[in-house]
Amino acid sequence: MDTHNDYEVDLGNLVAFDPFHHFPSANSAREELVSECIRKGTELVQEIANSLFNLPSTEDVDGPIVKLPPPSTKLPREKPLPKPKPPTKWELFAKAKGIQKRKKDKVVWDEQTESWKRRYGYDRVNDDNDVPIIEAKMTDEPGEDPFAKRRSEKKKKVEKQEKSRLQNLKNAAKAGALPSHVHLAATALPITGTQAASKKLTKDELGNVAGLAATATASGGKFDKKLAGEKPAKHEGKFRKFLPVVEGSGIGSQEREQTDRVLSKLISANSHDILNVDKAVNMYNVKKEKKRRYQQGKAFVPSNKLKPNSKPMKANRKPIKKSVKGGSSSKKGKGR
Amino acid sequence: MDKIKTPKTGRARRELQKRSPKLVETGKKTLILQGKTSGLLNNVLTELFHLKRESAIRYTRKNENIRPFEAGGETSLEFFSKKTDCSIFVYGSTSKKRPDNLVIGRTFDYQIYDLIEVGVENFKCADSFAYDKKLAPQAGTKPFIVFIGEGFKSEDQLKHLKEVLLDMLRGEVVENLNLAGLGRVYVCTAISSNRVFLTHCAIRLKKSGIIVPRTELIEIGPSMDLVVRRYRLPNDSLRKEAMKTSKDKPKKKIKNVTEDAVGGKIGNIYIPDQKIGEMALPNKAKGLKRERREAKMKSSNNEPATKKHKEDS
Numbered sequence A: 001m002d003t004h005n006d007y008e009v010d011l012g013n014l015v016a017f018d019p020f021h022h023f024p025s026a027n028s029a030r031e032e033l034v035s036e037c038i039r040k041g042t043e044l045v046q047e048i049a050n051s052l053f054n055l056p057s058t059e060d061v062d063g064p065i066v067k068l069p070p071p072s073t074k075l076p077r078e079k080p081l082p083k084p085k086p087p088t089k090w091e092l093f094a095k096a097k098g099i100q101k102r103k104k105d106k107v108v109w110d111e112q113t114e115s116w117k118r119r120y121g122y123d124r125v126n127d128d129n130d131v132p133i134i135e136a137k138m139t140d141e142p143g144e145d146p147f148a149k150r151r152s153e154k155k156k157k158v159e160k161q162e163k164s165r166l167q168n169l170k171n172a173a174k175a176g177a178l179p180s181h182v183h184l185a186a187t188a189l190p191i192t193g194t195q196a197a198s199k200k201l202t203k204d205e206l207g208n209v210a211g212l213a214a215t216a217t218a219s220g221g222k223f224d225k226k227l228a229g230e231k232p233a234k235h236e237g238k239f240r241k242f243l244p245v246v247e248g249s250g251i252g253s254q255e256r257e258q259t260d261r262v263l264s265k266l267i268s269a270n271s272h273d274i275l276n277v278d279k280a281v282n283m284y285n286v287k288k289e290k291k292r293r294y295q296q297g298k299a300f301v302p303s304n305k306l307k308p309n310s311k312p313m314k315a316n317r318k319p320i321k322k323s324v325k326g327g328s329s330s331k332k333g334k335g336r
Numbered sequence B: 001m002d003k004i005k006t007p008k009t010g011r012a013r014r015e016l017q018k019r020s021p022k023l024v025e026t027g028k029k030t031l032i033l034q035g036k037t038s039g040l041l042n043n044v045l046t047e048l049f050h051l052k053r054e055s056a057i058r059y060t061r062k063n064e065n066i067r068p069f070e071a072g073g074e075t076s077l078e079f080f081s082k083k084t085d086c087s088i089f090v091y092g093s094t095s096k097k098r099p100d101n102l103v104i105g106r107t108f109d110y111q112i113y114d115l116i117e118v119g120v121e122n123f124k125c126a127d128s129f130a131y132d133k134k135l136a137p138q139a140g141t142k143p144f145i146v147f148i149g150e151g152f153k154s155e156d157q158l159k160h161l162k163e164v165l166l167d168m169l170r171g172e173v174v175e176n177l178n179l180a181g182l183g184r185v186y187v188c189t190a191i192s193s194n195r196v197f198l199t200h201c202a203i204r205l206k207k208s209g210i211i212v213p214r215t216e217l218i219e220i221g222p223s224m225d226l227v228v229r230r231y232r233l234p235n236d237s238l239r240k241e242a243m244k245t246s247k248d249k250p251k252k253k254i255k256n257v258t259e260d261a262v263g264g265k266i267g268n269i270y271i272p273d274q275k276i277g278e279m280a281l282p283n284k285a286k287g288l289k290r291e292r293r294e295a296k297m298k299s300s301n302n303e304p305a306t307k308k309h310k311e312d313s
Helices: A030-053 A089-097 A146-174 A203-214 A251-269 A277-326 A330-335 B010-019 B039-051 B075-084 B156-169 B236-242 B290-301
Strands: A008-010 A015-018 A057-059 A064-067 A107-110 A115-118 A183-186 B002-005 B030-034 B056-062 B088-093 B101-108 B111-124 B144-148 B176-178 B184-190 B195-206 B214-232 B257-259 B265-267
Touching: A008 A030, A015 A030, A030 B144, A030 B184, A030 B195, A030 B214, A089 A146, A146 A183, A146 B002, B030 B039, B030 B075, B039 B056, B039 B088, B039 B101, B039 B111, B039 B214, B075 B088, B075 B101, B075 B111, B088 B156, B101 B156, B101 B236, B111 B156, B111 B236, B144 B156, B156 B184, B156 B195, B156 B214
Parallel strands: A015 B144, B030 B056, B030 B088, B144 B184
Antiparallel strands: A008 A015, A057 A064, A064 B176, A107 A115, A183 B002, B088 B101, B101 B111, B111 B214, B184 B195, B195 B214, B257 B265
């Protein structure tokens, strides 16, 4: 404990380093070595604790809290420093013209509806839906729908804003200061002269095409040199083709023919097995037996069975009829 | 043509925010993964993972195509680093030439920054240490780290290992530290020019009569010898880029505080509605009970009440 000045202590990381300690014998027993390490470690930990517990602390419910100094050991970052965002075109313009930002109220008095409304967004002031009448002006062109004009103008404004937003984000991306939540995804370039942008080929489609190309030689691709990392074609054989199930003429009837053919083939091949004589005789005998038994039973049962049933039926019927008659109107009966 | 893509959910947005570069970084995550391993190496990796539980990701599948020191062998490592947002990786593999091999490396901007390869010897897992379990430190507490030996200053490879170990073990960089939460030390000792003895100890704080308590270390494991094999230092331009720090601290937005023309502070204070009607009284005295009070009034007006009436509806 008398060589305080020899230790390098980084309180921010709670690290202590003794650069002068030397183990005398490298071949000493393992246990001795470990105990020596622990003894020396305790000394160093005590050294950190000495300065740590002497820092000004504030009491908290969980224990005393000290404010650590920043770490003195320099370690590399994991990601580069964030770069400042370049100014947008508007910001540049505003700076050149000396335009300053003003705070605007969130709600504005709407004269159309005579109420306070939001400046932007849903249920906003001067909304398209709230303007019932647009007064004609001298400058208006005849035959033009002022409402449609309003709508298209709004749409154009939104499009323009979207375009400038994209441009500003592109500039930011170039400076390496794209906001973390924005991702600029490249879309396929439209072929000049065509309307729609061409669809991007999927991985599978590309694989299929590559497979076709690889086998389109005289040898069927057998003697071709394989490229590094080239995989065998995924579809070596033909694709399976199914006929339409819906009935019709031409191809439509082929499906039925096909199944008919299969069926007739099956039947003709197994024609001798279709009628199992033994089974048929057996079934006939069983049925006959059942019928006989049923008729026997019927001779005794019916008189007993019918009588008890008839009485409750009659007894039930009478009160029902009465209740129906007693009810003054059908509505009342329904109400119950 | 470019298309602006933004996350659909707030959660995704926050997740991206967390991954974006920051002015002041607070800690690195560790990715622990393996190629062909032995039983011992599996234990080493698992114990390392448990030590760094709160800031580590463990991959248990075999990733044999990773060879960090060879050209082209680091591609999937960089991919994993980007995927998991980890900037320190520990790759364990074993072979005849290099048995029980650990490659510890760091990445900068998802690119390999530096590497060091160590062999593990004399490994003792945490279970083999007998100690009072009450002393076991809580997970996620800030550790002390102690380096002993002149090797860490004189030898190049050990110097490098010291930096990597410090980066890996130090945990989160904090400003405020709770002194009650201290309880563990990593003791790293340079035994020879390429061998480091690393062990994990618990701290017992004993009363000493003064503010500073007397410390005592109890080995709780795991402990191991790390033998340095190969290492690769970062190239200078990358190091220069990675060592950049910002002078200014990130500004925290202060709400509701403004300054007037003279330079005085004006604060807006918002007081929520005091719901006095709904407030619960600390103790319901018997005299305050409604029924009793009413019964008393009745009895004083007329004759004594015979029965209590509950007047709840």
